[in-house]
Amino acid sequence: MKKIVFLFTGLMIVLGAAAKPKATATTGVSEPAVDRRVELMTIVARLAGYPEYQSKFTPAYTDSLDAWFAPYKEHPAVEYMRMMRERTGLSYNAVPIMGVYLTDPPHLCPRLPLTEMQPESRWGVKYGTKFIKLLNKFYKEARCGEFFARQDSLFTQVEKAFGDVFAEIDMGWFARFFGKEAQGGMVPVVGMGFGGGNYGGDIVYPDSTVDRYAFMGSWGMRDGKPYFDPEMFRNTIVHEFCHSFVNPALEGDAELARPAERLFSAYAEPMRAQAYGDGKTVLNETFVRAAVIRYLMEQADTAAVDKEMWMQIGRRFIWMPEAVELLGEYEADREKYPDFRSFTPRIAEFCNETAAQIDTIRARRAAEKERMKANALHVIAIEPFGNGAQDVDPKLTEITIRFDKPLVGRGYAFNAGPGGEATLFKFDVKNYSKDKTALTLAVELEPNHEYELVVLHGLSFVTPEGIHMLEDYLVKFRTRAE
Incomplete structure (x- = not known):
């Protein structure tokens, strides 16, 4: 496997002192x-x-x-x-x-x-x-x-x-x-x-070249071996590397600063809730995420595109369909827009237009979501107890999550609940049921403990037809004292 090797001349082993700087970034x-x-x-x-x-x-x-x-x-x-x-x-x-x-x-x-x-x-x-x-x-x-x-x-x-x-x-x-x-x-x-x-994260070298790092998580273990969701990994790595191109182009255009702040101000609270606290960050994230969807439109199927689109809408980037459409304009006329930086005047217009129409866009997404709800994938049961139970047996070794439609049955995606890692129980994924409507987890529980687990929407839980959950599902229960 190819490794990154850093060469040093005259390395100083004085703690806190810098080694002789590597001249340039990795190629x-x-x-x-x-x-x-x-x-x-x-x-x-x-x-x-x-x-x-x-x-x-x-x-x-x-x-x-x-x-x-x-x-x-x-x-x-x-x-x-x-x-x-x-x-x-x-x-x-x-x-x-x-x-x-x-x-x-x-x-x-x-x-x-x-x-x-x-x-x-x-x-x-x-x-x-x-x-x-x-x-x-x-x-x-x-x-x-x-x-x-x-x-x-x-x-x-x-x-x-x-x-x-x-x-x-x-x-x-x-x-x-x-x-x-x-x-x-x-x-x-x-x-x-x-x-x-x-x-x-980036490391900038003396010659102004940059190593751009994508620090990847989102994985677990199955049968003692590493397991992760391939689709999530692909989308995340594309996302992180898109930053290598989007950030320098957008941050290098001073004319974007005021339009970016208008976009942020139009939807500030939902953005701040995700630690996106200014226009520059929101603008970068918008067009990185839109670029990932353009990648999927070329490389993946319609179901994968739809999942990613609705995941980003669920993360409060409610203008994502409009941003993706804008990048379609960029892709369609590369003679006029030879590179992404040349497209930034249109991005400035997008920010101003979106900020002015934010209420209309919000209403548009709500109406689209209502139309999709009836056919969406849903969690219908947590077995062998009901979700929200307050007297779960701490000796329980398995929990099953049951869906209302058969799934592809190849992956899974969970996260800690509102209580953080302190309420996340130890688990390992055992298997999908034969009909692919249920996923069983092997669990370790403690007595008299509050537990939470979020079943994430828009990621691994999807039917063969591309139908997925529109919202996260919170599993919450308490074990009884022994």
Whole structure:
């Protein structure tokens, strides 16, 4: 398997000092890999109690991790990350990007000088320098190298599973669609502890080339082997790499700033609820997501396109059909629009028009959804108890989710509920029923505990005809005391 190799000359092993900067970014696209530097960062974040890194989806890994590192929950590196979450808001994508900014263990130091913006603004020079010193101490004292060596076989299985699907993605589409090659590297990293999280991040080199990282989660285990939803993986990797083209084009056009803020202001609360807090972010996300749908229109079937479209509408991008249609105008006239940057004046018009018509668009989506509800896929039962039960037997070992229509029966997609990872029970997927109308989970429950699990709509649960759920379904119950 192709690996990314960083070459260093005169490497300084002074903690907190930068190695001699690599001159330029990786060339082209790398294959998905488990990066031990990223795993190290997510382990410390998990010990520090970061909710987004408490996944139980991969017990073959996380159970081993929790047992190995239990004595180090109060380690200075862990305490420092707790402090940084409170003081700087350190979270989510800021965790793995620090990992790839460092040299390989056992001697961890920055590959480039720390700045107030690199590897990420929530680190900064002062905090980043101090943390790297503590991280080296943690790596040695917690015997991280030994732990990772014991995971080599699992990591190899995971890389192969992701690599097989990655090979089916048409990576040449990006240059064809956006009108240019990516300037720098496109690097997918599989995060063993990410659960359902997926993140992006950039490293900018002295020559202005960029490595753009897609940190991939969304997977679990089946029969002790890695399993993930191939469709979700494809869409997510395309999404993250679309950022490599969309963000520079949109952020490089100053004329888009005011129209983007108009679009954001027209639908600010639903966007803020998803941590999209300004026009620039909403604009980038809109056209990245629309580009993914254009990719599917070329590469996949109508059912996959419809699923992705309604998933994005469900995520409150209610103008997604209009944005996709706009990109169709771009694709249809490449003589006038040779690359994506040349299309930004039309995007500015789109923002202004959409903001002015937001009530009409909202009503249009509501009417479309009502027409679809009758024929949509629904969860009709949670067995052997009813959803919402308050006296579930904690010795129960299986839970079955029953649907009102037969499914394709190849994948699944779940997430933690409103209570977060604390209410997510340990589970493994056993099998679909013979008629494909039910999915059975092997579960581990504790007495007197509140549990939640979200059955995600618009992803893996779909019929052979392409009919899917229009809304997430929350499974919620409480076990009785023994």
